[in-house]
Amino acid sequence: MSPGVVAIAVVPDTRLGLSLWEMYEITIACTVFGVPHPDLFDPWYELRLCGDDPGPAGGVFGIRTTHGLDGLVGADTVIVPSVPQSCVDGDEPVPERLVEALRSAAAAGSRMVSLCVGAFALAAAGLLDGRRATAHWQHTRELAARHPEVIVDDSVLYTDEGRILTSAGATAALDLCLHLVRRDLGARVAGQLARRLVVPAHRSGGQAQFIEHPVPETDDDSLGPVLEWASEHLDRPLTVDELARRARMSPRTFHRRLVAATGTTPLRWLLAQRLARAQTLLETTGLPVEQVGERSGLGSAANLRHHFTRALGVSPSDYRRAFTPSGPPSTGR
Known part of the structure; x- marks a missing residue:
């Protein structure tokens, strides 16, 4: 029996395309769910890359999507690896077409997952209201300010609220993806996959983000x-x-x-x-x-x-x- 369809939302900035960081988060999800491992579990996940329209998503880094955003609906797992930086900074709202697709997918029973700033999209869709959620610690303050209904926790690698999961950035996104494999296919498969990726077999979501605490800049010359x-x-x-x-x-x-x-x-x-x-x-x-x-x-x-x-x-x-x-x-x- 297949572990199901994983649909990844790819929504590049309309002006700049996909950034390096957006590609990084997308690549993490594609590496875990899109590369078959028949000796570990067969059949592996079925991967969908979903964008505005099937075809190239340009920018400095390009990626070819296989489905429109309507391909998110009906997937067993929907992953939002990022949103354009302008949506994080508050210059522009999360695209309504993405918000509506996420709501429809959640209503159809999909497991909803965000990596790093993808949490802004789940929050915009109202899917994080009343739930614990996280993102990269550099962006959690903005996430909490913009969405006070969300219980933002900047001290963890990832959160698991059952059907809704969120992660911090960079390697924490990989931790969450391996956690999903562990939930779906068991600790042995997840452990073997982690070994092939040369990463720790398991870091619990409750482990803290490793945040630097530099001496703060201040205009108070006496401090x-x-x-x-x-x-x-x-x-x-x-x-x-x-x-x-x-x-x-x-x-x-x-x-x-x-x-x-x-x-x-x-x-x-x-x-x-x-x-x-x-x-x-x-x-x-x-x-x-x-x-x-x-x-x-x-x-x-x-x-x-x-x-x-x-x-x-x-x-x-x-x-x-x-x-x-x-x-x-x-x-x-």
Whole structure:
């Protein structure tokens, strides 16, 4: 029995065609669902590429669609890998022709999936209302502002709400596609496919997006220097009172200005910086976990594991295994 028809919506920008990022997300879906693996499962998925009209979808990168957007209706799974950047920026609405096709497909019983900014299309169709959804963390704030009915979660790789699934960008899109294969065909097939693609066999949707937390740009000249100083001395037992003194402010004023500049409290900002430092040390050095905790200011190995796992959804050791480049590790000195 076939795992079904997967229909991918291809809607390029009318002026610029398909961008590199749009092609990347489309290619991920095509690689997972469009390349047969008869030794793993036969027959494999049937793939449809659906656009405004069958034929070439131009731009710097071209792709030939096989169906019109009406081909989304009746598919077992519908994937929206992207929307034009103008729709993400808010310069233009998501094309109504795509919105209507998505509504019709959902009403006909299709499983609806978005990769990265494809969530803007599902949201425009009203399919994410009252549901958890995610997208690349750079775009989740805009998604939440434009669609307040959606429960936007920028801290996960992907969400699975049964018939509606969404993913963050880049490799998280691949994680979600493999998750779909796992749901459809089982862990063995998904694991073998992941091995052929040379990616981890399974990253749960609850694992955090790996977001950098740089020192924020701010027009408040009194905050910039102290935040730069703090980021360079994270191994010290920093306190809000000490940072406020260095900024020549009262603790209350420092707290208020930092929240206004960064959207977070001083303690949460410090924790985010320390987690980011721990990530860098785990990725680029062979330091024991105990020393990573000390150098990042998170203290003991147990404290590092607690905060790291709570924030990122994965242990420091598992993070290191996933992100450490090949070759002899550095001592960090």
